[in-house]
Amino acid sequence: MTTTPDLPVVVIGAGPAGLAAAAHLVGRGIEPLVLEAGPSAATAVRDWSHVRLFSPWGELTDPAAEKLLAPTGWARPAADLCPTGGDWAEQYLQPLADVLGDKVRYGTTVTGVSRLGRDRVVDADRDQQPFTIRLTRTDGTDGTDGTDGTDGTDERILARAVIDASGTWSTPxxxxxxGLPALGERTASARISYRTPDLKDPVVRARYAGRRTAVIGSGASAFTALATLADLARSEPGTHSVWIVRRGISGSTFGGGSADQLPARGELGLAAKAAVDDGYADAVTGFRTEAVEPTGDHRLTLVGEDGRRLDPVDEIIVLTGLRPDLSFLSELRLALDERLQAPVDLAPLIDPNQHSCGTVPPHGHRELSHPEQGVYLVGMKSYGRAPTFLAMTGYEQVRSVAAAIAGDTEGADRVELALPETGVCGGAGLFDDPAAGQADGEGCCAPAPALVRTGTGVPVPVAAAQDAASGGCCGS
Structure with a gap:
């Protein structure tokens, strides 16, 4: 650890984990500085403000944060209610950021983190040097005016430790x-979305109403999109979805249903199943996309690795998981798992081939540590490409990390979280599950390609279908 206790601990990201980390640091008398690229707290959460979480309020607030909020008269909503992302941001995360006051800086993008005077190669006195964080201030624009949204001002600040809670939302x-963009994907970007549609927005509603949309993915985000588009189809004739999955469909595909200990998640899976059974969506299984090709009538055709060509669609919604942005950490000595891009000691505990969100054991500073002492990836970012994250897990992470930074090893090693067993994990309490199906006995190889006709669940031949490609993991 550095010998600069007078410097702040920099927390990257004013989302749930980042703000909770700041609350724990304040509780230990340590000065945090939270750097948020967006114009307000929980910018990423607000981006999916229309989506309802699986987890209820009782699992979405942090004890240290509640202690900071209590003097303001804040009261947690009913513990058994599941809020939307917007509710979470407005009723908890923004009030918490407001209490932290000038400890949170908005419009600040972190572009690099290193050791003062030491790139990642240099050993000499490395651990004695403070961290240096390079920043770029944003000017509040969204880039639609032709600018890049920055005012061109670079800045450097020093820190005693760094907690990266920047999440994965920005890198779908x-x-x-x-794992690479399909051929033609970038060219067709105007017709492709990587977010669950908010049909309360008239512009978004008009984009999908009366049109044929491909939904790619097999996790909770895909279920949400299928259910949402099915609701639209009930009032807008001609609206139809094509659900594309790389694996097959089995009894566990739609989650635990009424047996799921996160009832909201179970209900979501049942709603997605109803979209298929009621004829509002067709499911294409065993399809691995290789290319996106334009048609002569301004539509798009998906081409599989096996040569199959699906019927043209008007829009594509891609919900195949999220990834961490590690680019600004390139000068730090991180130990990351080669598959999940998560800390090496954490990766075996969160492997989606073995674990659901409820079977991931509580963990803290030791599993989150790196060869670079004093730097921690927490929250969704700590899970890399694994989807099994719960907010409660992130709160336990930052409690342990704050204790470690304060020198309280006993407190940092103590487990203060007991996760409930949540059964089939179709997501993270928040996000998608790109590896669903690999841990439940289905294996990871693509099934024979099939189009599942709505209302029957019976596979029927697909025109021009070829033998399924063998090997590889289904992913979604």
Whole structure:
């Protein structure tokens, strides 16, 4: 650890984990500085403000944060209610940021983190040097005016430790089954969305009403999109979805249903199943996208690795998971798992092939540590590409990390969280599950390609279908 206790601990990201980290630091008498790229707290959460969480309020607030909020008269909403992202931001996260006051800086993008005077190669006195954080201030524009949204001002600040809680929302996974953008994906970007549609927005509603939309993915976000578009189809004739999955459909595909200990998640899976059974969506299984090709009538055709060509669609919604942005950490010595891009000691505990969100054991500073002492990835970002994250897990992470930074090893090592067993984990309490199906006995190889006709669940041949490609993991 650095020998600069007078410097603040920099927290990157004013989302749930970042603000909770700041609350724990304040509770230990340590000065935090939270750097948020957006114009307000919980910018990423606000981006999906229309989506309802699986987790109820009782699992979405942090004890240290509640202690800071209590003098303001704040009271947590009913513990058993599941808020939307907007509710979470407005009723808890923004009030918490307001209490932290000038400890939170908005419009501040972190572009690099390193050691003062030391790149990642240099050993000499490395751990004795403070961290240096390079910033760029944003000017409040969204880039639609042709600018890049920055005012061109670079800044450097020093820190005694760094907690990266920047999440993964800004880096969604692409269409390509190989993890790369499908051929033509960038060219067709105007017709492709990587977010669950908010049909309360008239512009978004008009984009999908009366049109044929491909939904790619097999987790909670895809379920939400299927259910949402099915609701639209009930009032807008001609609206139809094509649900594309790389694996097959089994009894566990739609989650735990009424047996799920997160009832809201179980209900979501049942709503997605109803979209297929009621004829509002067709499910194409065993399809690994290789290319997106334009048609002569301004539509798009998805082409599989096996040569199959699906019927044209008007729009594509890609919900194949999220990834961490590690670019601004390139000068730090991080130990990351080669598959999940999560800390190496954490990766075996969160492997989606083995764990659901409820079977991930509580963990803290030791599992989150790196060869670079004093830097921690927490929250969604700590999970890399794994989808099994719960807010409660993030709060336990930052409690432990704050204790470690304060020198309270006993407190940092103590487990103060007991997670409920949540059964089939179709998501993270918040987000998508790109590896669903791999941990429940289905294996990771693509099934024979099939189009599942709505209302029957019976596979029927697809025109020009070829044998399924063998090997590889289904992913979504």
């Amino acid at each position: 996974a692409p269409i390509g089954a190989d």
